[in-house]
Amino acid sequence: METSSEQTTIPTLHHLSSSQSNRVLWALEELAEGNGLKYGLKAYPREHGVAPKELKSISPLGKSPILTVEPVDQSGHNSLAAEKEVVTESRIILQFISDNYSNGIWVPESPEDKKRDAFFQEFANSTLQPKVTYPLIFELIPVQLPFGLRQLVQLMVKPVVNHWLQDLGPIYQVLEDALSEEKPWFAGAKLGLADFCMNWGMDIATHRKYFDAAKYPKLGKWYMTVVERPAYKATLQKGGSYDLLTFDS
Template sequence: MITVHHLNFSRSTRVLWLLEELGLKYELIAYERDQNFRAPPALATVHPLGKAPILVDDDLVLAESGTILRYLEQKYGDGRLVPAPGTPDRAVHDEWLDFVESSAALPAMLTLLGAKTGGLSAGLAGFTAPELQKTLSYISDRVADRTYLMGDRLTLVDIQMSYLLATLRNAKQLDAFPAVAAYLGRLEDTAGLKKAIEVGGPMSPGARA
């Protein structure tokens, strides 16, 4: 039995989306952020990190959305949402999958943190702004002539990318990157993400329902 411990406005929407794409049955246990936008202490009773998403599949308990996506696809996906193993496309796909929560996440999250706390220091802003520009330009160049990151086929990396872009779009960071905004719109128009948002709520405050 698959159980998803889901937090509103979080990366766990990615997991709900993949489960919907795969047509898997699951139990949803929902949590609400507190007044400081933090996860409630109850999540720490499920996994020591106390963050969402948390996936429970029989006796296995996993956190980290990228790990959960890989696990679910490998166990239940039959290769439907990844390129074939050992191919150049698979290597490129996995590079993008890791890019979302490594190179791309740092400048994105620093920018969002600065917006919430009244601004970054001059030194940190001097690093963050060009890094975010480079990140979004990189994504823009990739999706300018593709429906999805790997072409015409939805893959795990699109599911992984969705949360990051939704948070940036709602912080007005995609205004200068229409190709990225259009790509996010295509993701939000998929049946799987629509269902995930219907079940778990929008990915970030201000997101379109």
């Protein structure tokens, strides 16, 4: 595990606008602010709502986030001669960053919180994220259609969207019940990987008005605590567009 004073590799995030790469950039910003981590950022704007083909030159699927890792040369810069390590998939990238650059600050201190952190990492990616993605997809499909047909399709998909939105209530309740003064984070007593994982789904839910903070005040407070953090604000400034309504289409 590296500290800023002995950093032997430089991670570079290949970041797509308006994407879940935002939570990875947030994690890097937290470490840059708190630990002095040096990292690179290459931001790619969406082209008519989709990722540019350039990303496929880095990873075959061309999906962001992608983290490339290079050794530091004697001058403290990326070594151009060295082969890059490529890390993909958001949760794997976040774990890699924690393992290699966080100096353990995101590792829960108690066995109970370690179990909690692992559970909510999985919950964020396997339960919350799909459930906010389904209504999003059904809402985006009509937008791509001609005006007259768009209205007809919107009427057709509205019951389906409402069905998915109703499914979110029990999920929010699980998250609400997990938070307390003693454990204000999904990782437990302190910020951890579960919170970075949870952020993407909650960003979608909040931006698209799938989430009513008045009904789930503890979850709403958690979300506001996240977005008010200086590192999160810096993420929005550095990452380019973060439009979860149109996805830059």
